[in-house]
Amino acid sequence: MNIESMKMFCLVVDEGSISQAARLSFVSQPAVTRQIQQLESYYDTLLFDRADGKMMVTETGKMLYPFAKAIVNDFNHSKEVIQRATGEFHANLRVGASLTIGEYFLPSLLGRFKKQAPEIHVTLTIxxxxxxxxxxxxxxxxxxxxxxxxxxxxxxxxxxADDELILVYPSDHPWRDRNDINIEELANERMIWRESISGTRLIVENMLREYGVLDKIESYMEISSTQAIKSAVEAGLGISVLPRLTVARELEQGLLHEMKIQDIHMKRNLWLVKKPQRFNRICVSKFIEFIQ
Known part of the structure; x- marks a missing residue:
């Protein structure tokens, strides 16, 4: 048994397939299979069931997984500490971001962070x-x-951080000559929503429900992409409530326009989420300090 077998086992569990683990590790599928078989031989048990073309983690595999993760994490941390002590420190930071943050907020933020910490390699998942x-x-x-x-x-x-949510409308809308509207007027508009699991949509729906307007909105469209929603509003297909950071360029260029809602101010919190760790990795601590 070796640490590489543990790493590969965890990767296969995380990705759900040998082919994906092989692709991410830049090795062949047989090489991944050999690593898993070595681990199964060491523990004298099957870690995966292979039936009907599917791979499922066995009960013993599920028992091993948290221990394997802890071993791999501790090994990576020990390597980081020793590399820093010997002057050969090259850390890898894996950041995950939800769609809006990853597409509109993080690119410039990561650019500034890399200037401060060029030794840290950052991978972003959106x-x-x-x-x-x-x-x-x-x-x-x-x-x-x-x-x-x-x-x-x-x-x-x-x-x-926090981000303001604003109501946007197209250039040819009758609102063009107004400074604000009453929230009741939204019931007469064609609303363009994000998908039902969208955090932004949930915030807006809760607000409209509180004021008794949500159930009155009959004309609406669902689009799963913020960029597509912006294009739809620009084309005159309806109005929408979007994070300000996602429409800043369109507002500046006059492609979209903001409408105030009387006595209503919508915003959402942006969250940094992490797991409790016995050891705080240096690159993670650096990034958190940079954000804060």
């Missing part, structure tokens, strides 16, 4: 909030930056 938190839970990433609701009590959750 998915929806539930998928990113699942990656964090499985130690695929070191920390997560999300805007959605986090309900896992095992995580350490800290607010690192």
């Amino acid at each position: 998915k929806n909030t539930p998928s990113i938190l699942e990656n964090l839970s499985n130690d695929v990433i070191d920390l997560a930056l999300v805007e959605g609701i986090v309900e896992n009590n095992e995580f350490i959750i800290e607010k690192f």
